[in-house]
Amino acid sequence: LLRAAVRTLGHNVTFKTQPWSHIKQELADGRIDVLPLVGRSKEREPIFDFTVPYLSFTGVVVMRHDSKVITSADDLYHLKVGVMAGDNAEEYLQRKERFQSLTTSTTFKDSFKQLHRGEVDAVVVSELVAHKLIRELGAENFQIVLRLDKFRQDFCFAVTEGNSKLLSQLNEGLSRVFINGTHARLMK
Numbered sequence: 453l454l455r456a457a458v459r460t461l462g463h464n465v466t467f468k469t470q471p472w473s474h475i476k477q478e479l480a481d482g483r484i485d486v487l488p489l490v491g492r493s494k495e496r497e498p499i500f501d502f503t504v505p506y507l508s509f510t511g512v513v514v515m516r517h518d519s520k521v522i523t524s525a526d527d528l529y530h531l532k533v534g535v536m537a538g539d540n541a542e543e544y545l546q547r548k549e550r551f552q553s554l555t556t557s558t559t560f561k562d563s564f565k566q567l568h569r570g571e572v573d574a575v576v577v578s579e580l581v582a583h584k585l586i587r588e589l590g591a592e593n594f595q596i597v598l599r600l601d602k603f604r605q606d607f608c609f610a611v612t613e614g615n616s617k618l619l620s621q622l623n624e625g626l627s628r629v630f631i632n633g634t635h636a637r638l639m640k
Contacts, residue, residue: 453506454488454609456634457625471558473538482612486622490610491540491578494547501619502608503626506635509578511541511603512596514586516567521597522574534563534572541576544603564589578605 458465468475468484478484480499492502513522522528525548535541537556545554555572557563563575564585577585579599586594609626611618629635 453626453629453635453638454486456629456638457609457622460625460628460632461621472536473558476538479610479612485611485615485618487610489607491605492608492610493540493543495543496610499613500610501613501615502610503619503622505606505608506626506630507580507607507639509580509605509607511544511576511600511605512579512582513598513600514564514567514575514577514582514594515573515597516570516593517595519573519597521595523598525598525600525602527598528574528576531573532571534566534575535577536560536563540578540605541603544600545576560585561589564594568593576600576603 455465470478475484475487479487490496490500490502492505513528515521522531528545532553532555533545534555534557535545536559539560542554542556555563555566557566560575560577560581563572563577566572567575568589574597579596582596586596609622611622626635
């Protein structure tokens, strides 16, 4: 989507991959220009500027199939909960202070592996990531047990705080890909 939005403006983009906590810091420090898939949150507002959202998901709780199913977010308090370091899920749980034990990992895949090994009781993650990792790592091992309706993730492009010129260009590019149907095609 970022590539398509930037192309409508006559530009190209080069991608770099690193663990989320590192790449997020590179944007905050101004060493990279934009991140294409960032959940907007109160904690990130002072650091980044965000485009209009282009995708929204609710967070979910994933547990092993052999686990006792929980019925509310309050039940997380008594569990060891896994999240990706620096992710919206970690920020959400810290904001809610509804946990005794929070375990962070470099990737959500690592969190799911910890869940599989019994090192954590649950993983809090966006619904999109949950479905992807359940398919990839084995639906027989994991189940979504609870939707966290108060944990909504609006995904945007993010730029360094104050980079209003680039932010404006990215919003223009997003508008164009919405209008020309590229966004809808990519989301299928």
